[in-house]
Amino acid sequence: MTKKQFWVDPYQTELTMTISKLDGNQVELAETIFYAESGGQESDGGTIGGYQVVSAEKRDQSILYTLESTAGFQIGQTVDVKIDWPRRYNLMRLHFAAEVVLELFYKAIPNLEKMGAHISESKSRIDFELPESISPMLPEIQAQAQSLFDADLPIEKDFSDVQKGRRYWKVEHFAQVPCGGTHINRTSEVGHIKLKRKNIGKGKERVEIYLV
Secondary structure, three states: OOEEHHHHOOOOOEEEEEEEEEEOOEEEEOEEOOOOOEOOEOOOOEEEOOEEEEEEEEEOOEEEEEEOOOOOOOOOOEEEEEEOHHHHHHHHHHHHHHHHHHHHHHHHOOOOEEEEEEEOOOOEEEEEEOOOOOHHHHHHHHHHHHHHHHOOOEOEEEEEEOOOOEEEEEEOOOEEEEOOOOOOOEHHHHOOEEEEEEEOOOOEEEEEEEEO
């Protein structure tokens, strides 16, 4: 099992840690700050032991990293882990922004079905199963989300089930949402957002979220 330091401190960018498993160009660390893609949030970028991480994959409670090379690595060896902080910070901001927008849509449209979501460092998106255009709703949803961000409220993050690694975030008087991603500490860190609607097919609606 990999201890996930990115849950303890999502602002930590460097860590010296021990290699616990080694298989070809794949390594597993005893503890990590390097997030692996999950729940629509893309993986961090960065290096382990000076080598670029090609991909990061969750395996039950562990994370496996595929590197461009593991030349000279040995099990038990300590290596420096470094993540791309600008990428991580944008992912955290866009992740939280997307989840706030999603909660506002849920409140506005009872029984709304989410089809999927994706968070990258340049934008996030949410896809809905909906027969009518969401365009008329976007100004109000954007205004409500921006109001929450501007309020500079604390974001609580903790486990709902430690053994199963289930976590949540919570903003008092707004929502409590199950989520195992990395999150900012305060709503104001999102800054300003812009929402755009994209037509992806009949009966499907997509909202894209941008930082501005």
